Amino acid sequence: MTTTIVTTPEPSDDGRADVTVGGKVLDFRKTDPVIIDAESVTASDHADTDTVNDAVTSAVNGDETAVHEHLAVDPPNLFVNTSLDIRIRNAANGKRRPVIAPWLRSRTQFVQTAKWAADHAAHVSAYHAVRLPLYAGKLALRSPIGALKALGHAGSWVFDLESSPLRKQAVQKGDGELYLKLTRERHVAGRVWLALFTTVALVAGVLVLWGFGPWWAQWLAVAAVVGGLGWLGTPSDKRIAGRAVVTTKAQKLTSDVVVRALASLGIAQINQAVAKGGSGITFPAPIVRDGPGWLATVDLPYGVVVTDIMERRDKLASGLRRPLGCVWPEPVSEEHAGRLRLWVGDQDMSQAKTGAWSLAKTGRADIFQPLPFGQDQRGRAVSFLLMFANLLIGAMPRQGKTFALRIVLLAAALDPTVQLRIFELKGTGDLSGPGEKCAHHYGTGADDDTLMACLESLRQVKAELDSRAKTIRELPREVCPENKVTPELARRKGLGLHPILFAIDECQELFSHPDLGKEAEALCVPIIKRGPALGIMLVLATQRPDAKSLPPAVADNMSLRFCLRVMGQVANDMVLGTSAYKNGIRATMFGHKDKGIGLLVGNADDAQITRSSYVDGPDAEKISDRARAMRAAAGTLTGHAAGEETLTGADSGPNLLADVCEVLPAGQDKVWSETVVDRLADLRPDVYGPWAEQDGKTKATQLAAALKPYGITTGQVWGTGPDGKTGNRRGITRTDVVAAYRATTTPRDIDGA
Numbered sequence: 001m002t003t004t005i006v007t008t009p010e011p012s013d014d015g016r017a018d019v020t021v022g023g024k025v026l027d028f029r030k031t032d033p034v035i036i037d038a039e040s041v042t043a044s045d046h047a048d049t050d051t052v053n054d055a056v057t058s059a060v061n062g063d064e065t066a067v068h069e070h071l072a073v074d075p076p077n078l079f080v081n082t083s084l085d086i087r088i089r090n091a092a093n094g095k096r097r098p099v100i101a102p103w104l105r106s107r108t109q110f111v112q113t114a115k116w117a118a119d120h121a122a123h124v125s126a127y128h129a130v131r132l133p134l135y136a137g138k139l140a141l142r143s144p145i146g147a148l149k150a151l152g153h154a155g156s157w158v159f160d161l162e163s164s165p166l167r168k169q170a171v172q173k174g175d176g177e178l179y180l181k182l183t184r185e186r187h188v189a190g191r192v193w194l195a196l197f198t199t200v201a202l203v204a205g206v207l208v209l210w211g212f213g214p215w216w217a218q219w220l221a222v223a224a225v226v227g228g229l230g231w232l233g234t235p236s237d238k239r240i241a242g243r244a245v246v247t248t249k250a251q252k253l254t255s256d257v258v259v260r261a262l263a264s265l266g267i268a269q270i271n272q273a274v275a276k277g278g279s280g281i282t283f284p285a286p287i288v289r290d291g292p293g294w295l296a297t298v299d300l301p302y303g304v305v306v307t308d309i310m311e312r313r314d315k316l317a318s319g320l321r322r323p324l325g326c327v328w329p330e331p332v333s334e335e336h337a338g339r340l341r342l343w344v345g346d347q348d349m350s351q352a353k354t355g356a357w358s359l360a361k362t363g364r365a366d367i368f369q370p371l372p373f374g375q376d377q378r379g380r381a382v383s384f385l386l387m388f389a390n391l392l393i394g395a396m397p398r399q400g401k402t403f404a405l406r407i408v409l410l411a412a413a414l415d416p417t418v419q420l421r422i423f424e425l426k427g428t429g430d431l432s433g434p435g436e437k438c439a440h441h442y443g444t445g446a447d448d449d450t451l452m453a454c455l456e457s458l459r460q461v462k463a464e465l466d467s468r469a470k471t472i473r474e475l476p477r478e479v480c481p482e483n484k485v486t487p488e489l490a491r492r493k494g495l496g497l498h499p500i501l502f503a504i505d506e507c508q509e510l511f512s513h514p515d516l517g518k519e520a521e522a523l524c525v526p527i528i529k530r531g532p533a534l535g536i537m538l539v540l541a542t543q544r545p546d547a548k549s550l551p552p553a554v555a556d557n558m559s560l561r562f563c564l565r566v567m568g569q570v571a572n573d574m575v576l577g578t579s580a581y582k583n584g585i586r587a588t589m590f591g592h593k594d595k596g597i598g599l600l601v602g603n604a605d606d607a608q609i610t611r612s613s614y615v616d617g618p619d620a621e622k623i624s625d626r627a628r629a630m631r632a633a634a635g636t637l638t639g640h641a642a643g644e645e646t647l648t649g650a651d652s653g654p655n656l657l658a659d660v661c662e663v664l665p666a667g668q669d670k671v672w673s674e675t676v677v678d679r680l681a682d683l684r685p686d687v688y689g690p691w692a693e694q695d696g697k698t699k700a701t702q703l704a705a706a707l708k709p710y711g712i713t714t715g716q717v718w719g720t721g722p723d724g725k726t727g728n729r730r731g732i733t734r735t736d737v738v739a740a741y742r743a744t745t746t747p748r749d750i751d752g753a
C-alpha cells in the first residue's frame with residue numbers, strides 16, 4: 001500500500017491552515033508532517049492540483065509498513081509566520097470574528113456578563129474583607145524581617161557594596177586602571193550624607209506626626225510602614241492574600257488522549273487499529289475549543305459504530321480521566337455510522353451552573369415563536385416551537401420530568417392568547433402555579449373525578465377539531481392562505497381559533513385506566529394528528545413509558561420528544577421514537593445525577609442533549625402571578641383561573657354541548673332532534689341510551705329541554721330520516737350549538753380586533 005505524505009501548509013493568523021483534499025477542507029493546526037493513507041486520496045482529490053499544490057507537497061513512498069494516519073489535529077502551541085499570499089487566501093476563506101463581541105450586542109448576554117462581574121467583584125471583596133485581620137497579622141509578623149531587608153538594601157546602596165566584587169576582581173587581575181576607575185565612581189560620601197539627611201527627615205516627620213498629626217494619619221502611617229515592611233519580608237514563594245476564586249483548568253484534549261481513551265474501551269477493532277502496524281484512528285477535523293469544552297471529530301476504525309462508544313460512555317470517561325458528566329459522544333448522522341463527535345466539557349454538566357430561565361423575571365412569550373426551554377451541554381440556549389406540534393416527555397421517576405413540563409407550561413402561560421388545560425395526575429400539585437392561576441381547566445390527583453374531568457376536557461377539545469376545521473375552511477383564501485391558524489387568526493374576535501395547550505402529567509394514570517383508557521386514547525389520537533394545524537397542542541408526560549401506559553398510536557405521532565434518563569431500549573424508543581436506540585439516540589446513557597438532562601428530538605436535525613432550565617416552586621408561583629396579571633389585562637382569564645367551573649366531573653356526567661358538537665359534523669347545519677338523540681346514544685350509550693328508547697317526538701322534547709339552559713331553541717327543520725323518508729320535523733341548528741359551546745370555553749378577544 002502506498003502512502004502520500006502531505007506537509008502541512010503554513011497556518012493562517014489564527015493558527016489554522018486549510019488543505020483542500022477531495023472536496024473537503026482539512027484543517028491542520030501543527031507544522032508537523034501529516035501522513036494520510038493514499039487510499040483515502042482518490043483521483044478526484046488531485047483534480048484541482050493547483051489548489052492542492054499550493055498547500056500540499058505530495059510524495060509517494062513505497063514503504064508498505066508506513067501506513068499510519070496521523071493528522072495534526074491537536075490545538076496549536078506556536079504562532080508561525082506565514083507568507084502574505086497564504087495569509088490573504090486563508091483570510092478570504094476564514095471566518096471573520098465579530099467587530100463587537102456578541103456579548104456586547106445582546107442585551108441579555110450583556111446583563112448576564114455584567115451581573116457575573118458584579119457578583120465576582122462582590123465575592124472577592126467579601127472574601128478578602130473577612131480575612132483582613134489575618135492579612136494584617138501576617139504583615140506585622142513579617143515586618144521585622146522586612147525591616148532588616150530594607151536596612152540591608154539601604155546599607156548596601158550607601159556603601160556601594162554591589163561594586164565590591166568587581167573591585168576585588170580588578171585587584172586579583174592586577175588591573176590598576178580599572179580599580180581606580182571603580183573607586184572614583186563610588187560616591188560613598190555623598191550617599192552617606194543623603195542617608196543621614198533622609199534619616200533625620202524621617203525621624204522629624206515621625207515626631208511631628210506623633211505630636212501633632214490626627215489619629216487616623218498616625219494609624220495610616222503605621223499601617224503603611226508595617227504593610228510595606230511586611231510585604232518586603234514576605235518570602236517569594238508565599239502569598240499574603242489567599243485566592244478568592246480557584247479555577248480548575250481542565251486538561252487540554254489531544255488526539256493522544258482521545259486515542260488512549262478509545263483504546264481502553266475493549267473493542268477489538270479499535271485495539272487492532274491502534275496496535276503496531278494497525279491502521280490507526282483518524283481525525284477528519286482538528287480538535288477545537290467549542291464553548292466550555294473541547295470538540296473532537298473521530299473516524300472510528302472500520303466496523304466500529306458510534307453506538308458502540310456511546311454504550312461505553314463511562315469507560316470512555318475513565319480513559320479520558322474526566323468525570324462522566326463531561327463526556328458526551330454523539331453520532332454525526334449526516335456522515336457515516338463510524339463518525340463520532342466527542343465533546344468533552346470542562347465541567348460536569350450536572351454541576352455546571354445554568355443561567356436563569358430567560359423569562360424568569362420579565363418578558364412575555366409568543367407561542368408562535370420558539371419557547372425558551374434550557375441549555376445544551378455546550379451552554380447554548382435551547383428553545384423549540386411548540387405551536388403546530390405536540391410534545392412527549394418521558395423519564396424514570398425523579399429525573400426532572402415535571403420540572404421540564406413546568407417550564408413549557410410557564411412559557412405558554414406567559415402568552416395570554418394560549419388557553420391552558422392542565423391535568424397533573426400525580427396529585428402533588430407540582431403544576432399548581434400555572435394550573436391554579438392561569439389555566440382554563442385544571443385538575444390534580446389520580447382519582448376518578450379528576451380523570452373524568454380530564455376526559456371531559458379532552459372531549460371538548462376533540463369536538464373543537466371539527467368546528468375549527470370548518471371555520472378555517474370557510475375563511476377567504478387571502479385571510480388563511482395556508483389553511484392553518486396564524487397569529488392574526490388566533491387573535492380575531494369570535495373566530496375561536498385561539499391556541500389551546502392541553503397538558504397531562506403522569507398520563508399513564510389516564511391511559512391505563514380500565515374504563516377510561518380506551519376513550520382517552522381515541523380522543524388523543526385525532527387531537528395529536530389534526531390538532532397542530534388547528535392551533536391545538538397536546539403535551540404528555542409519563543414516568544412509565546410502556547405500551548399500556550402510553551398507547552403506541554399516541555406515542556408514535558408526537559412530533560417533539562424530550563427523554564430524560566430511562567433504563568432500557570423499550571422505554572427509550574417509546575419516548576424518542578421507533579429505532580431511536582438503534583440509531584444511537586439513547587437516553588439510557590444518562591446517570592442518576594443527570595437531573596433535568598435529556599435528549600430533545602424533533603427540534604433540530606440531530607437529537608440535542610438538553611438540560612431544562614431550573615425553576616423551582618416559589619419562582620414558578622411568581623412567574624404564574626405575572627402570567628395571570630397579563631391574562632387579566634388581556635381579558636383571557638377564563639374557566640378555573642377565573643373561578644368558573646366549566647368542567648362537570650364524574651358526578652355531573654359528560655358535557656352535552658361537546659357531545660352534540662361531536663355528533664353534528666361540519667356541513668350538516670340543520671338536523672332533526674331525534675336523529676341527534678340517536679347519534680348521542682351511539683356515542684355514549686350509558687348516558688343517552690334511555691333517551692333513544694323513546695318515540696321521535698319525545699326524543700325531540702327531551703333534547704329541547706336539555707338544551708334550553710344553554711339558550712338553544714329548536715325549530716322546524718327539513719331533513720331525511722334513517723329510513724330515507726324526508727320531511728319537516730323538530731330539529732336544531734349546528735351553529736347555535738357551536739356558538740353556545742364556544743361561549744363556555746372560548747376566552748374573550750385579546751386585542752379587541
Ligand SMILES: Nc1ncnc2c1ncn2[C@@H]1O[C@H](COP(=O)(O)OP(=O)(O)OP(=O)(O)O)[C@@H](O)[C@H]1O
Pocket residue numbers: 395396397398399400401402403404426543595596597611612613614
Ligand atoms: N433542570 C434541572 N436542573 C437541576 N435539577 C433538576 C432539574 N429538573 C429537575 N431537577 C431536580 O430533580 C428532582 C426531580 O424533578 P421532578 O419532580 O421534575 O421529577 P419527576 O421526574 O417529575 O419525578 P416523578 O416521577 O416523581 O414525578 C427535582 O427535585 C429537582 O431538584
